[in-house]
Amino acid sequence: MGRGKTEMRRIENDTSRQVTFSKRRNGLLKKAFELSVLCDAEVALIVFSPRGKLYEFASSSTQETINRYMMHSKNINIENRTTEQNMQNWKFEAAALSKKIELLEGNQRKLMGESLGSCSMAELHEMESQLEKSLTNIRGRKTHMLTQQIVQLKERERTLIEKNKILREKVESPLQLNEPGEALDDDDHGGQDSEVETELFIGRPGSSRQCNIRA
Template sequence: MVRGKTQMKRIENATSRQVTFSKRRSGLLKKAFELSVLCEAEVALIIFSPRGKLYEFASSSMLETIERYRRHTRSAQPVPRTDEQNMQNLKLETASLMKKIELLEASKRALLGEGLGSCSLEELQQIEQQLEKSVNTVRSKKSQVYNEQIEQLKEKEKVLLAENARLTEQYGSQPQPATNEQRENQSYAESSPSSDVETELFIGLHRSSLR
């Protein structure tokens, strides 16, 4: 019967966690020492406790072992590509971009109705479908803009009607001030002769002179 592996997890109890840390730390330091003696291995071990306390073991010099590790990691990194390889890759990328630009320019001319002499029937149909799709997109956007403008005008109309109703309610019952023309007509009527005064026009000698 094969026993299943016990899943390791953090010890919740702080006291038990500290006891386990002390035991495992001592055992790990002991194993590192034994490995360096029995196998003549260069061993460096660094441990920080949960509170930040440092525990370490080095079979020779800790700093020398760390520097040796750094030299090893640098030498294990992939060798950078030479300038010639970089130039070759740049040429390939440039050629690929130029090809894409040529295709885009040809597609642009075809959409403008230029250079269609070498196009096949299938290519012309594709161009036609693309143009129809573009026209439908433009019409849809134009309709959307129209609807938005209409809604804005309706909102402005509501505001103006509300303002007009407010002004009518505020000033509608008060007498309106006379205009300049009305004031001039009134002044002229006051300065003119009264309508009950008789006026006659005589031609020739006055009646009093004939007596």
């Protein structure tokens, strides 16, 4: 029959409490020893009895383990403080950026001619100056771009004219070799007239009458 579940509360009977302490203390020390051996872990266990008696177990040295724990705890506290401080800085930075974005959006609406009811005369004059300055810069940039485009188009036109001139010269060169004044005349054949003799047949087909015609 299995052991019943123990209620987790202080044992009122002194004898029972002392017996339970001894049993569970020995079991706890045994578990600490097994953990250090099986897992090669650094274990330090400190137990004070109800009467103030010290019981301890350490896989290496209790004091060294305590010092290591204190250093680790200190580093954790420093990291926690650093993380908390960074979070605060990020919150302040996010709030500042949000405020800046809101201000920029308000200025943008005013430059677009909206929400001008709360603007003073000085603010309106300043916005007008900003718009005039921006318009001057935009016109200057536009003029510069148009000038560059004109220069590029003129350069392209000059290149096309040169290419057209070269092509025209190539087309006209073969025509100059066969001009009408350079055609051969009859004297180039030795001054002799060429004669062509043609036979002309008169009569029905099959008849023998024929006439020679010299041209």
